[in-house]
Amino acid sequence: MSTQLYIRRIARRETNRSRALASIITAVALILVLLWLGTEAVLALTGNPALLVSPDQVGQWLAGLATATLPAGLIAAGIGLVLAGLFYLVLALRAGHRSRHVLASDRAAVVVDDEVIAAAVSRQARTASGLAPEQVSTTIGKRTVEVLIHPSSGNTADVAAADAAVRDEIDRYGLSAPPRIKVRTSTKGALGV
Structure with a gap:
């Protein structure tokens, strides 16, 4: 690697914010959700009671959403997901310039x-x-x-x-x-x- 390229890379790293913390938080949240879903699936396959909700109950609930009125909790969760998506979009598009x-x-x-x-x-x-x-x-x-x-x-x-x-x-x-x-x-x- 040329010296100038190496210098530019170091300078860029020092003048722009890292997005590592947001990436780590997102990865941990996704891992926890996937572990919970996997645990629920294994419990359902072995015939044990679910921790929170069984996959069958989730499927029936999702199928009934098309005809049912949406509960306030679901609307709030949807708004929360939209806000989280906007936060990550802004985080991705912002320059992240340090002073x-x-x-x-x-x-x-x-x-x-x-x-x-x-x-x-x-x-x-x-x-x-x-x-x-x-x-x-x-x-x-x-x-x-x-x-x-x-x-x-x-x-x-x-x-x-x-x-x-x-x-x-x-x-x-x-x-x-x-x-x-x-x-x-x-x-x-x-x-x-």
Whole structure:
């Protein structure tokens, strides 16, 4: 296997959520239902009383469903199955993205948490605009970087310098999909520092 393919595989594994827990829960539930059905079938074949319901009773009940009015419990069970199906459909189709980004590297898979990137971007923005640490906040999304500057009341912040510093910092990371960068000033000022 090539090194680049191996690096991409590791990076993907680290940036996407595992669906193993949902798979395990589903498998255990199916195994329990199948064990119960198998036990009921064996008990019916050997002439012993059923644990809950014999296969003959289930067959008669299913045959009578076409003409009978549906009980509320059966309707509730059907709604529960539909909701479970929708849950699994959403789980299968969702990307399952963790709050991490992959930085450019030819030698290794470098995966960094979004909070680390946000702290570095905030530091660059506040250094460039001469603000205190609590006056700059950064939010990192999958494809966006939003920096919010809270200048001191009565003062203006150098948003252009902060924007340039943020763009330089993000460019240094070499992200595979460059995010949309938005640097803006808060309408509410901070107390003088």
